[in-house]
Amino acid sequence: MDSRIRLSYHSRLFIMLLGFSWALVACFVLFQYHREKQYKADKLDAQLQLFNTHLLDALEADTAPAAATVGAQHLPVPGLRISVISRSGALLYDNSLDTLPGENHLGRPEIRRALINGNGYTIRRHSSSTDNTYFYSATRGDSLVVRSAVPYSVPLADLLATDRTFLWFMLAATLAISAIGYFATRRIGRTITRLNRFAAKAEKGETSDDNGPFPHDELGSISGHIIRLYGRLRQTMEERDAEHRRAMHEQQEKTRIKKQLTNNINHELKTPVAAIMACLETLLAHPGIAAEKRTEFIERCYGEAQRLSNLLNDVADITRMDDGAQNIAKTTVDIGAIVADVAAGEEQRLRRAGITLRNGIPEGVRVNGNPAFISSIFRNLADNAIAYSGASELRITLDDATPAFYTFSVTDNGCGIPAEHLSRIFERFYRIDKGRSRRLGGTGLGLAIVRNAVQLHGGAIHASTPPGGGARFTFTLAAD
Numbered sequence: 001m002d003s004r005i006r007l008s009y010h011s012r013l014f015i016m017l018l019g020f021s022w023a024l025v026a027c028f029v030l031f032q033y034h035r036e037k038q039y040k041a042d043k044l045d046a047q048l049q050l051f052n053t054h055l056l057d058a059l060e061a062d063t064a065p066a067a068a069t070v071g072a073q074h075l076p077v078p079g080l081r082i083s084v085i086s087r088s089g090a091l092l093y094d095n096s097l098d099t100l101p102g103e104n105h106l107g108r109p110e111i112r113r114a115l116i117n118g119n120g121y122t123i124r125r126h127s128s129s130t131d132n133t134y135f136y137s138a139t140r141g142d143s144l145v146v147r148s149a150v151p152y153s154v155p156l157a158d159l160l161a162t163d164r165t166f167l168w169f170m171l172a173a174t175l176a177i178s179a180i181g182y183f184a185t186r187r188i189g190r191t192i193t194r195l196n197r198f199a200a201k202a203e204k205g206e207t208s209d210d211n212g213p214f215p216h217d218e219l220g221s222i223s224g225h226i227i228r229l230y231g232r233l234r235q236t237m238e239e240r241d242a243e244h245r246r247a248m249h250e251q252q253e254k255t256r257i258k259k260q261l262t263n264n265i266n267h268e269l270k271t272p273v274a275a276i277m278a279c280l281e282t283l284l285a286h287p288g289i290a291a292e293k294r295t296e297f298i299e300r301c302y303g304e305a306q307r308l309s310n311l312l313n314d315v316a317d318i319t320r321m322d323d324g325a326q327n328i329a330k331t332t333v334d335i336g337a338i339v340a341d342v343a344a345g346e347e348q349r350l351r352r353a354g355i356t357l358r359n360g361i362p363e364g365v366r367v368n369g370n371p372a373f374i375s376s377i378f379r380n381l382a383d384n385a386i387a388y389s390g391a392s393e394l395r396i397t398l399d400d401a402t403p404a405f406y407t408f409s410v411t412d413n414g415c416g417i418p419a420e421h422l423s424r425i426f427e428r429f430y431r432i433d434k435g436r437s438r439r440l441g442g443t444g445l446g447l448a449i450v451r452n453a454v455q456l457h458g459g460a461i462h463a464s465t466p467p468g469g470g471a472r473f474t475f476t477l478a479a480d
Contacts, residue, residue, distance in 0.1 A: 009192045014185040018178055025174045032166065037123075044150070045121040045137045051076050052119075052139035052146040059084065060141055066093040081134060081149040085111060092144070096130055114138035114145055124152055195223045202230055272304035279304075315445070328456065332480055333369050335406070336361040339396050342378045346386065350394075353386045355412075360397035365406060366480045373453040374477070380446040381410040381473055389414025391470060405459065405476045413470040422463050426451040450475075 007015075051073070058069050066084050070093065084093035089106035105111050113120025121137040127149075134149035201207070213220075279297040283289065289297075336359070343350075343357050350357055367374070378396065385394050391414030400407035417425060424430050429444035454461045454475045461475035 009189050009196070011189075013189060014182055017181045017185055021177050021181060022174060025170055025177075029167065029170050036166075041121065041123050041135075044135065045119075047076055048121075048137035048148045048150070049119050049139055051080075052137065052148055055082070055148075056139060056141035056144060056146050059144060059146070067095070070095055077150050079151055081130070081151070083147040083149070085138075085145040085147060087115070087140075087143060087145065094129075101129055108136070108138075110136040110138040110147060111145060114140045114147075191220055191223055195226065198227060198230075272307050275304045276301050328370050328373070330369050331371070332366050333371050333374050335365040335367060335374070335398075335408075335477075336363055338371065338375050339378055342375060342382055346379070346382050349386050350382075355386060355391055356393050357382070358393065358395045360395060361408075362398060365398060365401070367406060367457065367477045368480045369457045369477065373456060377450050377453050377475070378410065380450045384446055385410070385412040385414065385471070389416075389471060391415075399474065402479070404479055406479055407474065407476050409472055409474045411466060411470060411472040413468065416465050416469050417463060417471050419465070422465075425463055426461070 055070065055073055058073070059066060062069050070082050070084075081094070081096045083091060083095075083105075085091055085105050089104040089111070091100050091103070091105055094100060106115070108122075109125070110120045110122045119137070119139045121135070123135055124133055125136060126133045133152035135152060136147060136149045138145055138147040279301045283294065283297055339359050339361050343359055346357070382394065385391055389412045391412035393413050395409075395411045397409050397411070398406060399409050426447050428448040430447075431444050450473070451461055454477065458478035459476035461473060464472050464474065466472045
């Protein structure tokens, strides 16, 4: 982990903005300072240039000595030093010196500028002759150069100094800009910090509890978009994970059911196989057995073999339906025709059981489904009533019709189903009376096939006991 102290984004942004604004103000102050100082120097120089020009005119027009001419002038500044210099650089007169030095003055900056431009000045230069510092202003004439110099004293320094009021104003303005910058960058910094915390939690997969609104600006809008986009992405991922869990659960459930089915099939096969083997062993052990007994054993073997065949057929149907609807072909099925075919196929068994089947399905009732599996729904419910109900009447009716679903009922007036068994009768190999079911050749898969076939066609089924007794199976099928 990095142990170094790291400034927040707000602090770094504020320091950067503060540095930029102070640097900008400093540059502006320096520029203004130089400009004001230049202005005041130009103003003083203009005053001295006017005096120099007047003195030049007097010197070039008068033949009197320079000292007399200079002494007759009114000085604009007390203590003004006046020098008269030839065009060749020789000092001809200086009112502050008793003895004129022989040094050539062409190298002086103000003299050099005056000879080139007509006038020139130097703001601050030390004089080796008087050992003082002056403000020099020189003016070129036809044959002479007049230079006036103001001693660089406290009054002159005050005269050339810049206005401090401006500096205080700029300082106040800079502090105000810094305060505004602080609050502006803090607003931005808070948004960035919140977004950074959100990103850190999102990276760890944690849920952020910061749900407050963002500022109404571009950065706030971007932050809101990012959080909403992440929320939708997280929701999509959660839905995907939930769907994956459901698929895994369904797969595990299918595996469990198939394993249970295998165990149940193994258990169900033992009884008929054992009965067949017992009969065949008896016949093989007693070749001279009476013809009636032989026929009885053979008929018992045939019955058990028929039971095995029914069990295998039912298991095949269950397995096909467990594989899913995508593997089963569907077409338009006429329910009335299906029920009529089932009634015709079960006619003899119905007659032997003393049951009257009443088909209440009107014409034109059609669904999109698999004819074989829809037929198995009505056939297995009819077989169940014939085998176990002891009823005298079996009614198949259409109870309701909507654009999406048809609702059907198969009702008998028999002994009914005890309430404690209603929730489990659709389980595979579940029997109310196991001994009686096996004696009658039941496989224990009939109602399970009914439930799977109904679900395969987008419907649901439940069993109930009507007020008058008997049993009622009500189910829905998706309309065509």
